[in-house]
Amino acid sequence: xxxYKAHYLALLAENKLNDELLSMDQQMNARYDxxxxxxxxxxxxxxxxxxxxxMRWVQEMNNIKNSVEKNLxxxxxxx
Numbered sequence: 001x002x003x004y005k006a007h008y009l010a011l012l013a014e015n016k017l018n019d020e021l022l023s024m025d026q027q028m029n030a031r032y033d034x035x036x037x038x039x040x041x042x043x044x045x046x047x048x049x050x051x052x053x054x055m056r057w058v059q060e061m062n063n064i065k066n067s068v069e070k071n072l073x074x075x076x077x078x079x
Contacts, residue, residue: 028072035068 011017040046043060050057 028076032068032072035071036064039064
């Protein structure tokens, strides 16, 4: 969801900007959770790996989180 200047000004004038931003935040958090779970499954990052090799698990999780954050920024912000 992109907020253009005219849309921003209309939301601001109608006192609905906070609602719009809250909605975007909720959407991004939900999408973040889904993408992290998907990548964890694709890369076999699970409890078994965590128990077996904690450092690799941490590295994989950091990579997954960084990748998801970048994708979300591209998707929601840089459109």
